[in-house]
Amino acid sequence: MASRNKAGIRRWLKGLMLRRxxxxxxxxxxxxxxxxxxxxxxxxxxxxTFEWHLRLCRECREYLAAYRRTVEIEQAAFAxxxxxxPRDVPDDLIKAVLxxxxx
Amino acid sequence: MPDExxxxxxxxxxxxxxxxxxxxxxxxxxxIGWMLALSERILRDRGLAEDAVQEAFADAFRGLERFEGRxxxxxxxxxxxxxxxxxxxxxxxxxxxxxxxxxxxxxxQYECRIEAPWTHLTPLEDALESExxxxxxxxxxxxLSDSYRIVxxxxxxxxxxxxxxxxxxxxxxxxxxxxVHRARAALKKxxxxxxxxxVR
Numbered sequence: 001m002a003s004r005n006k007a008g009i010r011r012w013l014k015g016l017m018l019r020r021x022x023x024x025x026x027x028x029x030x031x032x033x034x035x036x037x038x039x040x041x042x043x044x045x046x047x048x049t050f051e052w053h054l055r056l057c058r059e060c061r062e063y064l065a066a067y068r069r070t071v072e073i074e075q076a077a078f079a080x081x082x083x084x085x086p087r088d089v090p091d092d093l094i095k096a097v098l099x100x101x102x103x
Numbered sequence: 104m105p106d107e108x109x110x111x112x113x114x115x116x117x118x119x120x121x122x123x124x125x126x127x128x129x130x131x132x133x134x135i136g137w138m139l140a141l142s143e144r145i146l147r148d149r150g151l152a153e154d155a156v157q158e159a160f161a162d163a164f165r166g167l168e169r170f171e172g173r174x175x176x177x178x179x180x181x182x183x184x185x186x187x188x189x190x191x192x193x194x195x196x197x198x199x200x201x202x203x204x205x206x207x208x209x210x211x212q213y214e215c216r217i218e219a220p221w222t223h224l225t226p227l228e229d230a231l232e233s234e235x236x237x238x239x240x241x242x243x244x245x246x247l248s249d250s251y252r253i254v255x256x257x258x259x260x261x262x263x264x265x266x267x268x269x270x271x272x273x274x275x276x277x278x279x280x281x282x283v284h285r286a287r288a289a290l291k292k293x294x295x296x297x298x299x300x301x302v303r
Contacts, residue, residue, distance in 0.1 A: 011211055011213055011215050012213055014213065014215050015211070015212075015213020015214060015215050016213070018213075018214070018215070019213075019214070026210075026213075026214035026215070027210055027214055027215050027216035028210045028214040028216075029214070030216075031208055031210075031216075034284060035280055035283060035284040035287075036280075057216070058220075059215070059216040059217075059218040060216055060218075062218060062220065062221040062224075063208065063216060063218050065221070065224055066221060066224060066291055066295075066298050067287060067288065067291050069224055069225070069227065069230075069298060070287060070290050070291040070294055070298065071259065071287055072227050073227060073230045073231065073240055073294065073297075073298075074240065074244070074255065074259055074260075074287075074290060075259050075260070076227060076231050077231060077237050077240045077241070078259075078260040089135050089136050089139060090153075093135070093139075093153055093156070093157070094128070094131055094132065094135060096157055097131050097135070097156070097157055097160045097161075098124065098127060098128055098131060100157060100160070100161050101127055101160070101161070101164045102124075
């Protein structure tokens with residue numbers, strides 16, 4: 001019970017700090033910038049604010065690392081998708097395509 | 104509804120058959136394999152993919168006379184195949200936006216992120232070495248509704264940029280970005296057992 005209260009107080013304090021600090025954003029606001037940050041689409045000032053939040057927030061730091069790894073895994077798992085070509089293209093499909101051309 | 108891709112212009116290309124059944128058959132045999140695979144990745148159904156590829160070739164043959172080789176024939180056919188496959192998805196009403204909230208990041212009432220501590224983050228190489236893990240990645244992508252899966256497919260896997268995806272899907276660029284981010288965040292949640300090293 002006491003530890004739950006402690007955790008609650010810590011979160012309340014963190015929320016208060018993020019909302020009150022100069023040029024700081026909350027974690028919820030941070031979320032809106034993630035894609036643009038990773039694609040270099042933020043202004044210098046926005047990037048500085050984003051990175052300032054990252055330095056102070058463990059949860060967002062770890063979240064971003066896991067998010068990045070997710071994208072890496074997704075892209076690597078499907079790299080060169082055209083190499084995964086089905087070998088069994090049915091002849092009747094080829095014939096149907098060619099017949100349709102004649103019509 | 105995205106615009107029908109216009110045939111590439113500029114210098115005439117020897118890649119495109121001008122006339123004759125033999126040329127057409129050569130073109131079909133050369134490209135149908137990867138076009139079918141592409142369409143099947145989008146539609147997740149072999150039968151529908153075969154229909155879409157037939158329609159893609161019909162579109163291609165109609166536009167071929169005007170094909171002049173501004174981009175490669177393959178790039179042009181790729182776009183036509185994506186369009187034909189997306190048209191099928193639309194006809195099946197599978198592109199409507201579905202709720203994805205259960206997979207999205209959570210925040211408390213103070214707008215602080217709720218994220219369990221990460222004591223382990225699986226290295227990329229480890230995740231890709233295992234066929235089991237690869238299968239899990241495919242399953243996770245399949246678990247997303249089509250409206251989110253398709254933006255990941257087009258952007259992260261097929262290599263289209265935000266503007267191109269916006270044109271293909273007929274939605275704004277900002278909507279594409281929102282969907283890409285949400286889809287990736289949802290994918291992260293679905294892949295967490297792998298990322299945390301709980302599945303090997």
